[in-house]
Amino acid sequence: MKKIFDDLIKNVPDYKEFLTVEEMDASSKKLAEDFPEAVEIFEMGRTRRNHPIYCLKIGKGSNNALMFGCPHPNEPIGAMMLEYFTAELASNKALRDELDYTWYIIKAWDADGTKLNENWFKGPYTLYNYARNFFRPAGHQQVDWTYPTDYKNLHFHNTIAETKAMMKLIDEIKPKFIYSLHNAGFGGVYWYITEESGEIYDHMRNAAKKQGIPLNLGEPEAPYCVAYDTAIYQSLGIRQNYDYLEAYGVKNPEEIIKVGTCTADYAKEKYGAFTLLTELPYFYDKRINDMSESDMSRKDAVLLSLKFSEKSDTFIKTTLENVMQYIDKNNPFRLALEAFINNWESNEATIKMVTENPDFARKATVAEKFANLLITRFYKMLSYGLLVRANESQLKKMADINEDNQQKKAALEDAFKRSEENLKKLSIELEQLIDYEVVPIKKLVAIQLECGLLMAEYLQQR
Numbered sequence: 001m002k003k004i005f006d007d008l009i010k011n012v013p014d015y016k017e018f019l020t021v022e023e024m025d026a027s028s029k030k031l032a033e034d035f036p037e038a039v040e041i042f043e044m045g046r047t048r049r050n051h052p053i054y055c056l057k058i059g060k061g062s063n064n065a066l067m068f069g070c071p072h073p074n075e076p077i078g079a080m081m082l083e084y085f086t087a088e089l090a091s092n093k094a095l096r097d098e099l100d101y102t103w104y105i106i107k108a109w110d111a112d113g114t115k116l117n118e119n120w121f122k123g124p125y126t127l128y129n130y131a132r133n134f135f136r137p138a139g140h141q142q143v144d145w146t147y148p149t150d151y152k153n154l155h156f157h158n159t160i161a162e163t164k165a166m167m168k169l170i171d172e173i174k175p176k177f178i179y180s181l182h183n184a185g186f187g188g189v190y191w192y193i194t195e196e197s198g199e200i201y202d203h204m205r206n207a208a209k210k211q212g213i214p215l216n217l218g219e220p221e222a223p224y225c226v227a228y229d230t231a232i233y234q235s236l237g238i239r240q241n242y243d244y245l246e247a248y249g250v251k252n253p254e255e256i257i258k259v260g261t262c263t264a265d266y267a268k269e270k271y272g273a274f275t276l277l278t279e280l281p282y283f284y285d286k287r288i289n290d291m292s293e294s295d296m297s298r299k300d301a302v303l304l305s306l307k308f309s310e311k312s313d314t315f316i317k318t319t320l321e322n323v324m325q326y327i328d329k330n331n332p333f334r335l336a337l338e339a340f341i342n343n344w345e346s347n348e349a350t351i352k353m354v355t356e357n358p359d360f361a362r363k364a365t366v367a368e369k370f371a372n373l374l375i376t377r378f379y380k381m382l383s384y385g386l387l388v389r390a391n392e393s394q395l396k397k398m399a400d401i402n403e404d405n406q407q408k409k410a411a412l413e414d415a416f417k418r419s420e421e422n423l424k425k426l427s428i429e430l431e432q433l434i435d436y437e438v439v440p441i442k443k444l445v446a447i448q449l450e451c452g453l454l455m456a457e458y459l460q461q462r
Helices: 003-010 021-034 077-091 093-099 111-115 127-132 161-173 198-210 238-247 263-271 298-326 332-340 344-356 366-400 406-433 441-461
Strands: 039-046 052-058 063-069 101-106 149-151 154-156 177-181 190-193 227-229 232-234 274-279 293-297 363-365
Touching (some): 003 093, 021 052, 039 161, 077 093, 101 161, 149 238, 154 238, 177 263, 198 227, 198 441, 298 363, 298 366, 298 406
Parallel strands (some): 063 101, 190 232
Antiparallel strands (some): 039 052, 149 154, 190 274, 227 232, 293 363
16 A cells, blocks of 8 residues: 555544534534635535535545445444545645545435434443444435335335435536445444455455454345455345345335335446445454354354344334334334334245255354354344333423323333333343453544545556
């Protein structure tokens, strides 16, 4: 890697916390004021709650590049990378010239949802605090999953305001390179790319190795992921999900899939854009890249994972149904839960897949067992957190408007108490079973930045 890039990565600040939306907006405005010759700021659209979505335009290179943070609002690592990268781009003409892109950069695409995560942004960074203050919207309200699509019997055209704003920008700039800054919660490092790029795979993996963060060698996040290489997957679109469900016995996948497709799909199909995702964890346990053989089959590990999820979903669904009449239909936590716990048909497809696919008959690796038996429990904690917040937010609304309905209040308080007890119980259990470390933000930013630089340079040379 060139010295100018090495220096950039070495100088990543030792961030101790994540920035709020207001802090990011203020920083972007100041950057444009301080470097008017290199930086423009414009409002590319508004969120559904009418918050401005700011885009920075930096440099005047030969190709356009698009980078966006917080496509899922619980994923602010990319926003911190953009905070650093935009400041360096603005102040360093040599860097702008070396990269030779015109950069379009949005730090917080889902600004509304990001605000609902801000209670954990400043720490403490524990499994419980993250889950207790977590928010992720239902699929049909996720900014990166409501692009219009018509595939087989799936027809989705309920595109939300934030997605329309990004579509308009993509149509205007026709980017060569898109960096979609997602991140995982627990595990190791892995990547999604729209086309095979074998020449730089080792360099990407080395970016994680240099920071001492393991690769994610457990189960992929979706059973239909296509691996190009170790920890490197073909980018996911809604078509793969549809085909997977159809292949394993779901008669009408369009009735399960309530979302559209994503930025990578849209931009590649219309303009041939290349999209990179570098997935990074807040927490990791060294077992995530242990490839030694465990004591159970991969099939049994998956089935145990599904059994736990179904038991947890039953509790969540029952608790939610008991107070459904008291929670607003547009409550974001309720909407998210309704989407996340209706997985039985997808689970049936997975059971059929692991039963038929001979690769699941072998012994699971320690990484695969860990992913199935413990990481899945970590992610289920997040649903418990949403259940707590659904009741909590409704109780707060009652207090704010001085609503005097004792039956409603008692039901919500009971559901709140029971859901918080389950969240705490699971968090205590996982604290004992998982020997996790909190990854310093500096390391996460450095990995994500280095991989972006590698891909940006690779695409220019190609």
